[in-house]
Every structure is written in structure tokens, then in C-alpha cells.
Amino acid sequence: MWPSSYLERHLAKQWIAGPDIHDAIERARAFNRHDITAMINYLGEEHTGRRKIDEATEKYLALIKEIRKSRVKAVISMKPTQLGLRIRPELFEANYLKIIRYAKRNSVFVWLDMEEPDTVQDTINVYLKHVKTGNTGICIQSNLKRSAKDLHLLVRHRAKIRLVKGAYTPSQSEGYHTQASVTSNYLKLLKYLIRNDHNVLIAATHDTTMIEAAAKLAGNRKNITYAVLNGIKNIYAIELARSGKTVYAYIPFGEEWIAYSYRRIKEVGHLSLIMKSLFEKQPI
Ligand SMILES: Cc1cc2nc3c(=O)[nH]c(=O)nc-3n(C[C@H](O)[C@H](O)[C@H](O)COP(=O)(O)OP(=O)(O)OC[C@H]3O[C@@H](n4cnc5c(N)ncnc54)[C@H](O)[C@@H]3O)c2cc1C
Numbered sequence: 001m002w003p004s005s006y007l008e009r010h011l012a013k014q015w016i017a018g019p020d021i022h023d024a025i026e027r028a029r030a031f032n033r034h035d036i037t038a039m040i041n042y043l044g045e046e047h048t049g050r051r052k053i054d055e056a057t058e059k060y061l062a063l064i065k066e067i068r069k070s071r072v073k074a075v076i077s078m079k080p081t082q083l084g085l086r087i088r089p090e091l092f093e094a095n096y097l098k099i100i101r102y103a104k105r106n107s108v109f110v111w112l113d114m115e116e117p118d119t120v121q122d123t124i125n126v127y128l129k130h131v132k133t134g135n136t137g138i139c140i141q142s143n144l145k146r147s148a149k150d151l152h153l154l155v156r157h158r159a160k161i162r163l164v165k166g167a168y169t170p171s172q173s174e175g176y177h178t179q180a181s182v183t184s185n186y187l188k189l190l191k192y193l194i195r196n197d198h199n200v201l202i203a204a205t206h207d208t209t210m211i212e213a214a215a216k217l218a219g220n221r222k223n224i225t226y227a228v229l230n231g232i233k234n235i236y237a238i239e240l241a242r243s244g245k246t247v248y249a250y251i252p253f254g255e256e257w258i259a260y261s262y263r264r265i266k267e268v269g270h271l272s273l274i275m276k277s278l279f280e281k282q283p284i
Pocket residue numbers: 039112113114115139141164165166167168204205206207208227228229232233249250263264265267268273
């Protein structure tokens with residue numbers, strides 16, 4: 001439910017466009033004015049009831065229609081567990097197919113978010129089954145040890161990759177747990193992707209050292225792009241776009257604001273930054 005108290009609403013608004021599609025479209029327009037393409041996500045995850053899963057699928061179809069109608073520059077990004085992965089991978093696949101086919105007819109690109117480690121294999125399986133559709137990409141997390149192997153496979157299939165550090169905590173054996181090891185693996189995966197002349201790569205991070213490394217490794221290649229989350233380092237994103245880079249901003253909307261906001265708060269790390277951001281005016 002969209003927050004009713006002022007403080008919660010203010011907190012959610014740091015990162016989330018608002019409860020409705022038109023909020024996301026308006027925010028997308030604001031980014032478009034700075035030459036930044038929107039990557040719109042409808043909030044929701046870990047759904048185990050058919051009503052919510054069907055509703056999320058319909059919402060993405062409506063979003064695609066609205067992107068087309070409003071002519072904003074936007075792609076979409078969705079979560080597998082929002083579309084039924086926790087019930088059965090086949091249910092997720094059916095909803096995913098419905099969305100990517102409609103998106104293709106409307107020339108809208110579709111990204112798959114990556115979630116908890118136990119969803120990674122099913123997400124990759126479904127993605128690879130339909131990779132030839134051509135208008136889809138998948139997120140890979142550098143805090144997982146398996147990601148190097150996953151990337152080898154994905155690159156062989158000419159997948160389009162969005163590389164992130166990872167917002168979910170893996171177990172001791174399956175992941176990296178220090179900031180230094182996650183970042184070092186990020187750089188390793190980035191190098192691998194760029195050296196293998198990768199199809200399309202988004203360096204989705206606010207870590208300026210990683211962004212600069214990507215830009216240096218990529219040289220003049222145009223298929224390396226950058227992405228930030230709405231509400232984080234947006235001024236930096238505008239500067240990147242101004243310098244001629246292709247930049248995306250991930251814009252969530254919808255009423256299920258808590259899990260997403262919690263992950264962002266966890267990343268900020270300390271209270272003073274959260275308090276500061278609460279009273280800061282959004283740059284866009
Ligand atoms: C476009 C995009 C899509 C994403 N999709 C996914 C996904 O599908 N699955 C997934 O697991 N994760 C996803 N993420 C989140 C990602 O995994 C990280 O959790 C998140 O980006 C923070 O890590 P970082 O790479 O920015 O590096 P960090 O080292 O965490 O941060 C670098 C710097 O950015 C700033 N910063 C970072 N986070 C915040 C914050 N919350 N508030 C204020 N400042 C901050 C700080 O200055 C920090 O020093 C996505 C991120 C982006 C940008």
C-alpha cells in the first residue's frame with residue numbers, strides 16, 4: 001500500500017516515482033529531458049498468489065502501451081518472482097513470454113531483474129530459452145561466485161547483460177561478502193564482458209571507479225551504457241549523459257514500496273546519509 005504518513009511518503013519518494021503508471025511516465029519524461037532513458041519497474045516481488053501475479057502481468061502490458069502512447073524514451077525491467085517464479089518457473093515463463101511478445105510488437109526493450117540467489121538458475125533458464133526474441137536482457141550480480149560461469153554461458157548466446165553488484169545477501173558459500181571482494185569481482189566481470197566484445201552491456205552502478213573503468217576499457221564502443229537508480233547520484237548521471245554516454249535511470253513505481261526502499265536504506269549504510277537524503281531536494 002502507498003504510504004499514508006508524510007515521513008514514509010517522503011522516504012519512498014526518494015527512489016520511487018509514485019503509486020501509478022502516470023507517475024512513472026512523468027519521471028521518465030524528467031529524465032528524458034536530460035537525455036537519459038528510463039528503465040521502468042512496477043514494484044512487487046515474491047508473489048505467491050495468482051491474483052497478484054496476473055495483476056502484475058497486466059500492469060506491464062498497460063505500461064508498455066503507455067510508453068508507446070506517451071512516446072517517452074523508456075524500457076521496462078521486471079522481477080521473475082513478481083510474475084510467478086515462486087509458484088512454478090513455467091508460470092513465470094508464460095507471463096514473461098506474454099510481456100516480451102507484446103513489448104516487441106511495440107518496440108519496447110525488456111530487462112529481467114535478478115533477485116535472491118535461489119532464483120538465479122530458473123531466471124537464466126527462462127531467459128536463454130527466449131533470448132532469440134532479441135529485445136530482452138538479463139541482470140547479473142557480482143556478489144555471486146557463480147556469475148563468472150553464468151556470463152560465459154550468456155555471452156555464448158549473445159545475451160544482453162546488465163551488470164550490478166547485487167542487492168541480496170548470498171550465503172557464505174555462494175557469494176562474496178565484503179565491499180572489496182564484490183567490487184573486485186565486478187571489475188573482473190566487466191573486463192571479461194568488454195574484452196569479449198559483448199553485445200550490449202549496462203554498467204549499472206553508482207561506483208564512479210567502476211564507471212570510469214568501464215569507460216576506459218570500452219573506448220569508443222557505443223554498446224557500453226550506464227545506469228543509475230532514480231534518486232541516487234542523479235546529477236552524476238546527467239553529467240555522464242552530457243559527456244555523450246548513453247545513460248539509463250531505473251524508475252520504480254507502484255504501491256509495494258517497502259522491500260525496495262529497505263534495500264536502498266541498507267545500501268546507504270549509515271543513518272546520517274539517510275537523514276541527509278530525506279531533507280535534500282531531488283535534482284530531477
Ligand atoms: C540500474 C540498476 C539496476 C539494478 N538492478 C538490480 C537487480 O536486478 N538485482 C540486484 O540485485 N541489484 C540491482 N541493482 C542494485 C545493485 O545491485 C546495488 O545494490 C546498488 O546499485 C548499490 O551498489 P553500487 O553498484 O551503486 O555500489 P556501492 O559501492 O554500493 O555504491 C557506490 C556509491 O554509490 C552511492 N550509493 C549507493 N547506494 C546508495 C543509496 N542507496 N543511497 C545513496 N547513495 C548510494 C554511495 O555514494 C556509494 O559510495 C541495480 C542497480 C542499478 C543502478
